[in-house]
Amino acid sequence: MAEHDGGPSAANLEDGKLLKELEAIHRTRHETLLYGSDEALVTHTQRMNELEHEYVRRHPQRAQTPGRTRSGARARTGEG
Numbered sequence: 001m002a003e004h005d006g007g008p009s010a011a012n013l014e015d016g017k018l019l020k021e022l023e024a025i026h027r028t029r030h031e032t033l034l035y036g037s038d039e040a041l042v043t044h045t046q047r048m049n050e051l052e053h054e055y056v057r058r059h060p061q062r063a064q065t066p067g068r069t070r071s072g073a074r075a076r077t078g079e080g
Contacts, residue, residue: 007047010054018058022051 010018025048032044056062066072 010050013054015058018051018055022055025051 007021010021013021025044029044029048032041036044067076
């Protein structure tokens with residue numbers, strides 16, 4: 001994939017750079033939501049999705065905290 005306005009394609013990033021890009025985009029998410037233009041929010045969302053999907057594609061067996069699953073959330077709230 002070619003580079004685009006949002007930076008290099010997530011597929012072309014080495015693991016360390018992908019993680020740095022993810023950290024940066026998550027840091028800026030709230031500010032973009034509150035103060036960014038509609039176009040900035042759409043662009044931010046697209047880039048965040050691209051990076052997150054690439055991370056999950058590379059790490060399908062990533063560690064998952066039980067409390068961050070549906071069953072874990074139900075257990076916390078006493079549902080189900």
